[in-house]
Amino acid sequence: MATAKPEAMKYLQQTHKKLWTRSQFGTDSKVDYVTNNLAKSFNNWIKEEKAMNIDDLMDTIRQKLLIKWNTRKKVAKKFVGKILPHVMQQLGEDSFNLDIEVITEHDGVAEVCAKGGTRFRFVVDLRNRTCSCSAWQGSGIPCKHAIAYITSIPGEKLEVHVDECYYVAKFKATYEGAIPSIPDKSMWPDATHGFFMHPPLLKSIVGRRKNRYKGAVEGGSKRKSKRHECPICHELGHHLYTCKTRSPANIAAMEADR
Template identity: 55%
Template sequence: MEDAKPEAMAYIRQWHTKIWTRSQFWTHCKVDYVTNNLVECFNNWIKKYKGLNLDDLMDKIRQLIMDKWDVRRTISRKIQGIILPHIIKMLKEQSRNLDMDVQRCGDTVAEVYVKGGSGFKCVVNLEARTCTCRKWEVSGIPCKHAIAFITSLPDQLEKHVGIYYSVEKFRVAYEALIPVMPDKSQWLKSDHGFFMEPPLLKPTAGRRQKERKKGCTKSGSSTTKRKGSHQCRICKGYGHRWYNCKYVDPDDIAAMLAEK
């Protein structure tokens, strides 16, 4: 990109260094992944309730969150250890078959590089919890270079994971209680001297859409066409009709058309 459009790269580095690439994110807020999965999951979560009035919708979202927090609170009481189990499982999977060389400078600093690679080295500092690839600082979880260094020492991986992924913080996050509310008929009535009528909506034909519109690159969208969805009854192939089949004698096709 820098070779093809250097002015665009200069603009991105000047104005969007904290947005467009995860390696440039601030390190005081730990980010394990950067996707829109959270938004899509929430949209699918409330899909059945989008047609409700605004006050009913917000009350239903409150109830859903209250139920989810109660489940998470129950789970947090059963978890043992210091770090969340799925983080430890992920680190153990990444620690297998690490083909890396570790050149120790001391007990906490080392140079790590891939064997037979380009020779690019990353400097790992266990005391500061940093690596020159910056993945450790951004996510709070040791990167593959740090894992290679840690596993070469008589040390445990969980000691080098950020406190954000600890069982204690997980319990604290869900220990608060969401206030309960009575039925809408028991809410206090307010009098502002006027009544705001709901907006007039023009009725449209067809059902109200609840599913989100998928992009053209998403599978199953209305704009994507399945190639070869029709099967030829002569050659049993896909993508053409029997009277346009190129793998059968044209005389046979002419005879079939004549009979038809």
């Protein structure tokens, strides 16, 4: 790119140099991944309704949100404790069989590395909830280096160091409101804009594909390669010029069959 489009490279370096790697993203939004999985999940969520008119599509999405909203409100009532259950489960799994040791610590700051000695070392700061691996800042959940330090302190609890966005109280507060209910489309008031908007003129096209192709790592089917059949011995996996039974007589018989 630098050779073909130097002006494009200059633009990216000046304007977007902090937007292309996860390590350079802000840590205010506590997420442990930044991918297009959200868009994929949403597209799969509405794949049966994608071909609807825009007003019908938006109304269907509103109904889907109502269902999800009420479901999560019911789930929130069952939660007990301070931290969401899936976060506590993750902490328990990450703290199992840790191969990390605390080299030194002072006033809430520790240096940790893998047991047995390694050139990779990390600095954990409990007061600021940071680790030099940046995973703790990005997700709000203590990373394995922080867990190793926290569990080495007698009486210290892991849930104390989890960001408050994972509190049960925050989850309940998110879904304590209500989305207003509205009647169906036939009862909506007529819009009076002083003009009529005609639908766009579209050419007839083939229906769109609803399901995306899945990769092999996602459980999709792998491409099946067809093994070649030798025209001389009719066995699979080799060509006629590597056939062990190749002879002038066999080649002549093959050509006669053709």
